[in-house]
Amino acid sequence: MKGSVIDVKPVSLAYGRISLNIMVPDRAVFIEPKSLAGLPDEKMAVQKALRQPTGTPPLKDMVNPKDTVAIVISDMTRPTPNHKLVPWLLEELSHVPKENFVIINGLGSHRDNTKEELIQMLGQEVVNTVRVINHNAFESEELVLVGKNSYGSDVYLNKTYVNCSFKIVTGFIEPHFFAGFSGGPKGICPGIAGISTIQDFHNAEMIGDKNSTWGVIEGNIVQDAATQNCLMAKPDFMLNVTLNGKKEITGVFAGELIAAHRIGCAFVKDHAMYPVDQLFDIVITTNSGYPLDQNLYQTVKGLSAAAQVVKEGGAILSCSECSDGVPAHGNYAKILKMKNTPQELLTMISNPEFRIFDQWQVQAQALIQSKADCYLYSSLDPQTVREAKLIPVVSPCEAITELLEKMPGASVAVLPLGPLTIPYVK
Numbered sequence: 001m002k003g004s005v006i007d008v009k010p011v012s013l014a015y016g017r018i019s020l021n022i023m024v025p026d027r028a029v030f031i032e033p034k035s036l037a038g039l040p041d042e043k044m045a046v047q048k049a050l051r052q053p054t055g056t057p058p059l060k061d062m063v064n065p066k067d068t069v070a071i072v073i074s075d076m077t078r079p080t081p082n083h084k085l086v087p088w089l090l091e092e093l094s095h096v097p098k099e100n101f102v103i104i105n106g107l108g109s110h111r112d113n114t115k116e117e118l119i120q121m122l123g124q125e126v127v128n129t130v131r132v133i134n135h136n137a138f139e140s141e142e143l144v145l146v147g148k149n150s151y152g153s154d155v156y157l158n159k160t161y162v163n164c165s166f167k168i169v170t171g172f173i174e175p176h177f178f179a180g181f182s183g184g185p186k187g188i189c190p191g192i193a194g195i196s197t198i199q200d201f202h203n204a205e206m207i208g209d210k211n212s213t214w215g216v217i218e219g220n221i222v223q224d225a226a227t228q229n230c231l232m233a234k235p236d237f238m239l240n241v242t243l244n245g246k247k248e249i250t251g252v253f254a255g256e257l258i259a260a261h262r263i264g265c266a267f268v269k270d271h272a273m274y275p276v277d278q279l280f281d282i283v284i285t286t287n288s289g290y291p292l293d294q295n296l297y298q299t300v301k302g303l304s305a306a307a308q309v310v311k312e313g314g315a316i317l318s319c320s321e322c323s324d325g326v327p328a329h330g331n332y333a334k335i336l337k338m339k340n341t342p343q344e345l346l347t348m349i350s351n352p353e354f355r356i357f358d359q360w361q362v363q364a365q366a367l368i369q370s371k372a373d374c375y376l377y378s379s380l381d382p383q384t385v386r387e388a389k390l391i392p393v394v395s396p397c398e399a400i401t402e403l404l405e406k407m408p409g410a411s412v413a414v415l416p417l418g419p420l421t422i423p424y425v426k
Contacts, residue, residue: 013416014245014289016321020377022396024284025404028412031309033421034271038248045252046088050239053255054263059237063166065095070164072104072187072235073121073171076113077298079247079291080172082121085239089168090130103132104161106191109198109357111329112136133160137195146232151221153201155229156194162233169235173242173253173264175272175422177304177364178207179223180216183240184261185230193229195357201225202360204350208367214308214422215273217265230257240264242271245288245417275426279311281410282403283372284396286319286418293320293418295327296380296388297358300365302418307368309413309423314372315403319396320418322378326388331358336388342366345389365389375399 007026012019039045050059063069071089074080086103093101103122105113112134119127126132135158136142143156144163161167169191173183190198201222206212211219238260242251250271253264287293287302299320306316326333335356339345345366349359368374369389376385377393385392393399404410415421 011414011416013284013319014286014293014418015319016293016323017290020319020396022319022400024400024414025412028414029276029280031274031276031413031415031421031423032417033245033274036244036250036271038244038246038250039252042084042249043088045249046085046239047092049252049254050089050092053237054253054260055256056237059254060092060095062236063093063096065097067096067100067166068164069093069096069101069166070104070161070168071101072106072161072167072169072192074187074191075105075107075110076117076121077110077291077294078172079243080170081241081243081247081249082170083123084249085170085241086122086126089170089239090126098129099131101130102160102164103130104158104192105132105134106187107135107137108190108193109137109195109330111327135192137193137198140194143194149225149228151200151225153197153225153229155189155232156197157188157229157233158192161192167233167235168237168239169257170239173240173261173268174420175214175268177214177301177419178202178212178360179226180214180220181223181265181268183264184238184257185223185226187238188233188235189226189229197229199355199357201229204359204363207360207363208350214305215269215424217262227258242268245420272421274421274423276309276413276423277426278411279309279314279425280413281311281314281407282317282400282412283310283314283415284317284319284400284412285415288418288420290321290323293322294324296320296322296325296378297327297330297332297361299376299378300361300368302415303368303374304364305415305419305422307371309425310372312371315375316368316372317375317377317393317396317399317403319377322380325380326384331356332361333388335359335362342369342389346370
């Protein structure tokens, strides 16, 4: 570290499709998930879960050859191994004609995935032989009203999904900065919900609630809304997995939606929630590499993980490639430019009359920036980073050196895998 007289050591950070090697102070505390090896035979583990599920009969016994079967998957911004899970599901249900299946890409409010991306996600054979559709949250003709939840929200879901006689939701479980944990009900809401439902689900009150945070299920109104919305057209079967830093499957959770998801969440909490003794002056984080760090919108998750253990007035340095830009799709970048400071953004968003999709991500980011200075090392140009109210960084090592010069003796924490590990003060 140029100009530094402190002892340093190397660290490898997840960044894009490769690793980013930097130097950090020798005293830095490393916050990583418990080391879990990938399952020795992933296919066998999935088959066992499908045949011995939690709370339901074996999947094969539940599906009639005449059923129309929807398989909901997560989109390109998630590392769910769709290319493994979907073919294994189709193989298990080989008694059902291929033309009876539809795979629904649960985009929420994200952009459509291209055919090339769908092939990357699912494999050429699946895309060639099974109907695959991108969910469109903005097209009313593709949605159907399934009910109203206890928060007063009209719940619109994908019409194709609702009309299928057998429904399967897939996904992976990790800590989530609003809903406590991903997977389970979130595959349906926001995955295949209408935009007005997504906006209600992510409104300022929901996101600002003290229990709408990492690792919390009970009392989490975001998780509760997702669950209520999902149960109005409940999946007949859930298949979720957990992953390690190498994106290998470490656990398989299948069967009845709520029961199987809760078991998966408990497994994740035991391995991915990391207790620490103190808050830190400087926290260095990532967004766990590709695909999670492919845009700035998703990068907020890594910032949020770091914010759990940064001191008020401290600094967060995020290393997130953002190969897909801000992105161009959606209102995230537009909203960030509407005000000059994070606090002004929060005031604007908290006004019930302000209602634009993607405001939830800006709200989460602004809350973090109200607590700490946020620096970003990425492939984005510096002006784009500044317009997002973040501080652009050319060299992570130089940025760390400058921060340590401003804060002599500063305590430092490093999250090499970003939001795959969620720290909390004991």
